[in-house]
Amino acid sequence: MIPLSYEAASDFTEGKAIVKMKNGNWALIDLTGKVVKSYSYPTVENYGEGLLAFQKSRDGKFGYMDEQGNKVIEPQFSGAQPFIGGKAIVNVSDDYKNHFGLIDRNGHFIIKPNYNNLLNLGEGRFAIGKALNPEKPYFGSKYAIADSDGHFLTGFIYNELAKYKDGLASAYNDQSTFFIDKSGKRMEHLPNVSGSGTLDFDQTLIKGDVDFRLLYFDKNGKLIWKQNTITPLNHKYSVVEHKYKPNKDYLVYYPQVKGIEHPVSVNQTLMSLSAVKEIPAHAQLEANYMGDFDVTYYKKNLLVIEITGYNYPFGAAHGMPVRKYTHIDLQTGVLYQLKDLFKPSSPYVKVIGDIIGDQIKSTEKYSYVFPDSYKGIQSDQPFFISEGAVNVYFAPYEIAPYVAGFPTFTIPFAELIGIINQNGDFWRAFH
Known part of the structure; x- marks a missing residue:
């Protein structure tokens, strides 16, 4: 146009x-x-x-x-x-300590510029954010609701609020997510979901996106659908999702394998790798952490689970992602390492290292690797098995810029067959 x-x-x-x-x-x-x-x-x-x-x-x-x-x-x-509805949100701060306020078309303050954040929620309502820690405002805010004349309707009791629609807004505090009316009163007849997120009317249903999981309710607030928490592998084995949220800024979904002969040691290891640890319930943490997992490969007796996480220190330009893989023998409960795939005393470190070096030199897609940064792999290099190949990867910044994520190199088994221990337990677990 x-x-x-x-x-x-x-x-x-x-x-x-x-x-x-x-x-x-x-x-x-x-x-x-x-x-x-x-x-x-x-x-x-x-x-x-x-x-x-x-x-x-x-x-x-x-x-x-x-x-x-x-x-x-x-x-x-x-x-x-x-300007929206004759009002505009402004900031008068000269540093990182925000001073938000609300002005009219003459530049007069309706809400004085004393707040860490200020959001237009629509329908004549504003969310006023007061810093959790005035010396560290990047920790976030607690919010109150005010009308367009600057009158406060609630105390500072909300962690986040969504925009109003037809007189209702989604809000959450440290415990749960719920609907409120324009006075800030909680709508008790509508869903109240444990966790942090949003609720929204979606045609004839109410959609919930809470703690990174989806739910649907009918118009009367009855739960009618939620995401599955069990991944069945076969008639005997399954992977069950568990949730750990000891603090508003710490959330982990971690896997537990059901049906194996030695579940305690395997499942305790999975909890540890997933960063399930003691976290103070009511303390203000220095960082936000979110962890999750996915089943990426299952064949014969071998189960591969990818464990991911993201640690964001408040106020930082970005956080650091986490990626780990576990290779579990469902029959024996053994967790395999890279060395277990190869013949004893085989030069697998040098062989794989050379293959990756050649891929970096000859493949355009690896041009992002820092010059002279690649020095080969370690004996316990992070890896994961996929169909027909072993994949070796590096952490952010290790050999490439942050934006490259986890540089990953795929090596078909055919290129390694001479040093693979084809009679070993690891290989036989999925072959």
């Missing part, structure tokens, strides 16, 4: 969008791409209800102007969101 001709472009709001022209100026355009007005300021953004946020200088404060470029509110904010 509009040719590729802008350096940047916002979403359309009320039939208009802000774009950055190739000459560096900003412009307000209509749905046909016609320029309504152009502006020479270094930053113009967040159009709403005829007003635009702007900066006079690149490092300066934000103010608001009308569509014709006339200054309406003097630049004085470090952040300026669009």
Whole structure:
């Protein structure tokens, strides 16, 4: 509809969008791409209800102007969101300690800029966030609800709130997820689900997305479907999902194998690998952790389970992912290591190391590997079995940038058959 001709472009709001022209100026355009007005300021953004946020200088404060470029509110904010319903959320902080407030079209504060966060929930309601730790605001907030006149309707009792729809909003605290009305009153006749997440009306059903799992309720709040927690392998063996959430910021789904001869040692190992450990219930943790698992391979007596996790220190640019694989012999309860696949005293470390080295040199898809960073593999190198191959992988940053994730190298068994112990328990577990 509009040719590729802008350096940047916002979403359309009320039939208009802000774009950055190739000459560096900003412009307000209509749905046909016609320029309504152009502006020479270094930053113009967040159009709403005829007003635009702007900066006079690149490092300066934000103010608001009308569509014709006339200054309406003097630049004085470090952040300026669009006007919605005659109100706009602004930030006056000069550092990482936020000071959010709510202003009217004259720039007067309706809610003073004293808060760690402020969210427009729609339907004339706002979520006001007070820092859990004022010295470490990146730990997050507890939220209260206020109306558009700045009157507080609740205390600071919510961890998160979703937008209002038809007078109801989804909210959660440290214990559960539920619906509230516009006064903040909990709707007792609707679902109340243990855990953190959202509830949403989905046609004739209520959809729950709580602690990274889906549930569905009927309109009366009766549970009618949830995700399966059992992965059957055959008539004898299955993998059962267990949930561990000792703290609002620590959640692990961990596997337990059912039907094996020696379940205690195997299942205790799976719990340990899944980071099921003692965590204080009510303390504010320094990081958020989420763990999960998946059955990635099952053949004959060999079960391979992938255990994943993500550890995010609050305030960090990003967290660190975790990936581990267990190779379980369902008949004996043995957990195999890489060395168990090969003949005793075989040079499997050098053989695999050389194959990976050749793949890095000859395969374009591995061009992301840091130059001269690959030095071979370790005897206990992380690995996993898949159909017809062994896969060797490295941790983020080990030989490649973070964005590369876990660099993984697939080696067909055919390339290793000379050193594989074909009479060994590991090989015979799935061959």
